[in-house]
Amino acid sequence: MSFDSPIRDLETLLKDIDAGKIQLPDFQRPWKWDVDRIRSLLASIAKGFPVGVVMTLETGSDEVNFAVRPLSGARTSNATPHFLLLDGQQRLTSLYQSLLGQEPVDSCDPRGKVMRGYFYIRIDASLDPDLDMEDDAIFFVKEDRVVRANFDRDVVADFSDMEKEIAAGVFPLNKIFDTSYTRKYSRQFHNSHPDSDNMLDDFFDGPLKQLSEYKVPVIELSNTTKREAVCTVFEKVNTGGVALNVFELLTATFAAGSADFRLNDDWTARKKKIVSLRPVLSGLENTDFLQAISLLASRKRRLNYSGESEKVPGITCKRKDILKLSLDDYLEWADRLTDAFIWAGQFINNQFIFRHQDLPYRTQLVPLAAIRVALGTDADLQGVARLITRWYWSGVLGELYGGAVETRFARDLEEVEAWVRGGNEPGTVAGASFNPDRLLTLRTRNSAAYKGIYALTMRGDVKDWIYNRTINQGSYQDFAIDIHHIFPQKWCATAGIDNALVQSIVNKTPISSSTNRFISAKAPSRYVAELAARAQITAEEIHASIAAHQIEVPHLLTDDFHAFFEDRRHRLLNLIASAMGKPVLTSDLYGRDDFELFDEAELIESGAE
Template structure:
């Protein structure tokens, strides 16, 4: 194996001489010199005792693939235009400190223990240095730049402002220790004019020269020198391994130094782009390194595609990647080619996230997922705005979130996300690996308790997207309401209530028991039982019970469970609603426990909430915005025959509830509340039984409105007055639902206006869509 470095010992004077001449400089990515006065004195004391101070590491220059803009060590002047022979990778703080003290000839700019800036000159107290009982660090003295140490009253305590004063106080200036001429001049003056007897001065100087001065003059610094051929990523990796500052450099800082060699200021370029991103709160955590990853993904994909045009062997083609080493290899011309394209794509990510009701940087489930999303949008160009492609991107996004795919090292996933998404757009059967591999365990809902989890944030966004209405104002939660009303996620059954009623705190804190609620309403909820705070809201905000029920349904909350303070029934119903939302977002079933144990209250809720009693209560309430009665689903009670118009009437109600804020269709009950039952429908369904009716209706909804709407239904039978009645719960839809009549393939849009179902079209439809799905 070829050796990548050499090691040797270099005299300290030679090393500092190389720095002074510009032969040894710093790579521009090195941070500034930061040592304080105490650190400098400690370093000087170590050298005076010939103690090791650690090796320094240098890099031979001249490799065209490893170009960093050089800069002189701090304090070195007149070498800015000189090309160095060596770059100092490790040892900057020590080398700079020694250069400033021993070679620069000027006061050293440093800081005191309180981080206050000051300038100091450094001396050795000769008598203290020769005292074997004294601490050597006490013998290294620093004084202000004027050479005078004063007390708080301004009285001079130590004066070293002139050569005569230095001699009198027997303080040798370390600025002269490597300068033979200056040292000899100081020696001669000390021997002839110093304090005490001449014989004592001679003995003192000889001991000082032998023990202290020679320690500096003869000091050897271990130097590890990386050879010229060392690749850039290895240089950067080595630098970080040995960096005594303890702070890893980012690829941005390293690339800034690389581009500076070609007179391109990456830092200024990023500042301009960052100012554009800062206008969007949802990009608040998007950093410069993320931006470089987007650019690198685009550049490496273009490089791979160009290769494959000439060579069909994909196995040897350059890889799509944005790993650290690939970012460090990003050529300036590639950056300049793709940076503007990446910037525009990142800005286009903003409305996409807003359409998913992700409004702030704190709401973004995985900030890292913006990287491949932006790269994909950049390559898809205008196609990314088409409905079909946005649906694919949406599914990819939520599979990543609920599959919790971006929690660890993500660069490898980014690399296959980009080409996978592009292939998927061309071939809908070719699902990306992120979509294919994503799995969600239903029991995970029980452990999602804080917004630190991506899946928790994802459910928060889905709840708002499905039409969650503000408890207090009743308006749909969009980006404006989110900010204006301080919308956040809060408990539905309060923690205090849960504690009083011995409910497991883990379930009270679960995302199942939380929803988007404004700060004003949350304060009113306090620790009260739901039945109490709902009554308070109705009274203080003049909201009818039926209207508040509609608002609760928009959050997938069964109102009667809250009004009965029935936590098990509430939890079970909402657990199942959230499962369906996740399945709709991911486009695949979630994983369920075969024994139903993932829903902790399923068995208890089944016994605690009598469907017949619930339906009877709803019949007593009468038709509202969220309740509608249907005598039958297929039978025309006047003709006694199956009637498509009757079927279409029920389908329109389902579509209307989905497009509003959810609701319940009670089938088997006449408009006036008379229970008639669905028995008349059974001759017209398979096997003439309830299962046949439910199969028929589910298929009818799927044919009319799509499988997603059909999957969102919850059909619950009950026997009332010895007649079979069905309650069909419909959740609020995350996007507009258009329904097709069995007799007419033209889709129509239905919604609830007051207590009735209406068809909208033209400007009315456009206005409603904007109001209901404002970010769609």
């Protein structure tokens, strides 16, 4: 990546904006600084203070081929830009509208209320060293150039023509580069203020000269800069705004190639469809979709590899590879992938995950959807579904999808597809393990494993203890099911139970908000007895309902927290081992080790759910 770092006249930059020589890549966000912030910027320039570096990108290459638009307020429409503005949009747009544009500055107050008008500078105040340039000299006037008070009934000041400006001793900042205006202003000012003691000359040689001859350092990136570098550079310099991602960059790239296609509009419609059918995927992001597109496009290139070159194309979804996607790549896979994400949402629901906040890893949806496209309807075959389910839970319970996981995505797509066709276990399955001690530290939804175990505890005919309805997608919503303590916190605190154990997922289970309120701070022996009466069922029935939550009821009847905790810990480890399809080395709380072995039929049955 090559670049120059010239010092440019502010006037030249603003006139290049006006002529369309400098424009914005379409991935830039809209502009709107408030009036106070613009006034502060103008004051800094009037005092000769530095206001930061501007960064531009030279146009004229395939790498720099983005849809473009003028800066807000610029008069150009169809000009071809020489440079794209990467950093400095807010500053240069503010300065263009304030100092060169002839239309009112389109701004707002600090609360966001729209304000349109012009900036002025008080000549005498700008020259007074005891006054502040920002607070006392530079001010904003609404677009009719009249200052009013008393609910707009009284006119306080009128700057609607040059004669009135001169009488008030103010100068319009959008005329500083207009030499004919400044000459006329000077003549009339001296005629109107013959005793001004050269005040206007001091103003022209001081604050006005600082503004009109201000220099701006510019970093100019050459048009050989790669798209990935553009994305990285933008992220680094755009610290005051929202970080640019590959989606915005591709939006601009695709728009440059086809004026009829808007990536953002297409994605918005697809996500709306996906979420309307599968609300659990409401957190799905546009970059997730592009990663899956990249996986499938690169997989196709690999499958079509003829062996003519030395390097076999890799399956990939890294940023640099996403930025190489063409519009044709996107359109080839987008429909199938939309259907695959809808399928993935149903798969997630089948794992008893019903809300997006309970989804262990949003990122794991990327390879899951890509796998569905690669396998087609074979993904629904019972044996194949069992393997995909094992892969999914291995990733969740092995906590393998945090951080940068693009390489795992690519490996999973290739290896899971091969696995279901008779190949070896994927690395995600073979390498996943669960440390039993992890149960003691899983206490909040911040952990994917916590969310995963929560979902596992709903497998099978698990019911709420009051409503006695099996927990499924409908009852989960109807009865506000959530994860709550089995031994209540207050009771445990009174009994002196270690809070680390109390907050562990071992002491939590899915029940309705009504059941949780009924339990309150009661001793388990008390609420178990009272639940039967509340639910209007027998003691045996309520015991069976509680036992389905992987709970040994006698431990609740005797209020024996430690016996309950140790027993349920082993039961949860059984669920984990069943979901992952492999034994888990366990130990009791006193350090005695033993291997938990699981019946193969049980593993198969559980994995096929």
